[in-house]
Amino acid sequence: MENSVVSTRTKLSIVGTAGLAFCGVLVETSMNVTFPTLSRQFGTTINAVQWVTTAYLLAVACTMVIAADLQRRFKWQRLTTLGGILFIVGDVLCATAPALWPLLGGRLIQGVATGLVMPLVFTIIMRQVPHGIQGRYVGTAGMVVALAPSLGPTYGGWATQQFGWPIIFWLVLPIGIVMWLIALKTIQQPKATPQNLFPLRQLIMIMFTFVGLTLGLNNAGTDGLLSVAALVPLVIAIVAVFIFIRLSLHQPTALINLKIFTNRNFVLLLGIYFLIQFVQIGLTFILPTYAQLVTHQSVMASGMTTGRESSFGDSATLYGAATRYGGQAETLLGGKLDFSFSPAFTHPTDQSLISGLDAESLLAVHDWVLTDLQQRPYLGPPAAPA
DSSP states (O other): OOOOOOOOHHHHHHHHHHHHHHHHHHHHHHHHHHHHHHHHHHTTHHHHHTTHHHHHHHHHHHHOOOOOHHHSSSSSHHHHHHHHHHHHHHHHHHHHHHHHHHHHHHHHHHHHHHHHHHHHHHHHHHHOOGGGGGGHHHHOOOOOOHHHHHHHHHHHHHHHHTOOHHHHHHHHHHHHHHHHHHHHHHHHOOOOOOOOOOOHHHHHHHHHHEEEHHHHHHHHHHHTTSSSSHHHHHHHHHHHHHHHHHHHSSSSSSSSSSGGGGOHHHHHHHHHHHHHHHHHHHHHEEEEEEHTSSSSHHHHHHHHHHHHHHHHHHHHHHHHOOSSOHHHHHHHHHHHHSGOOTOHHHHHHHHHHHHHHHHHHHHTTHHHHHHHHHHOOOOOOOOOOO
């Protein structure tokens, strides 16, 4: 019978890293309700302000892509140390930002921190938790991280209306520090595994792809989809994808194992997860801005509305975490309900790939929709039926 005992130290390391990842996602979704407020305070457009979150998610996506490689090259404690320091520096920089650009810089730094820590949560589970009970731990850790998008809009709306948006960062800071110290004290790994040269050119192509896709669709919202400002970045993104594939197939070290895309079940589940996150997280951009600019709701009311809608998306994760008996069934449920970190995909590259696509997916169209929204005149409430 497989040993199902997990040491207290391993449990605490999971708690610490999951808690730090939770803080990163919480701040990200909290800032979505502040766009109109930031636009007024900094005297700029919604299209410019939304980069507070878009830049963060770009940093998360690019960092997650290389997370598996970093975990093999460096000790996990070093990655945790770097992630915690970047989170603190970025948080303080955002909380004290006098203008938009320092705020964007802080969000980029925090994005790198989240991209380092979040994949580490599930790598610890896959490496240090017995296979028979991995589903329970994956579901629980996924539940902790997934609660952040539900709590974020409500928390951000309340904090912004009562105290101002900088308090969003100040209140999360002590929680993040405590979680970081817990993870730093308890995380363990024998030693790093020697690796080949880092595939830098592959990373550059991925960054060109993500940035080109985001810039292209963002410019499509202001200049039109067929404009030069939109088409050039999109073409660059497409070319970068083909170059990345060629490099991955011919270089000795692949940043992403492309063979996983030959697994039909993997591709289908990835597509489902992509679409779910595309809709759920994308709505956290559009709904609060629409509520404040078009229906003239308060920041708190718009945040509570968005948080209520997001909470339905986490019900499956809660159900998966509540399944505590029947090893194979538990793993299967965890795979179906929160498959992005499923034990079925135990290779760190697979986990980082899915997590990175999760962050990148919502960047594709929301810029276009959000920019179009701010250009529409307010027509008032709909007329009562005759």
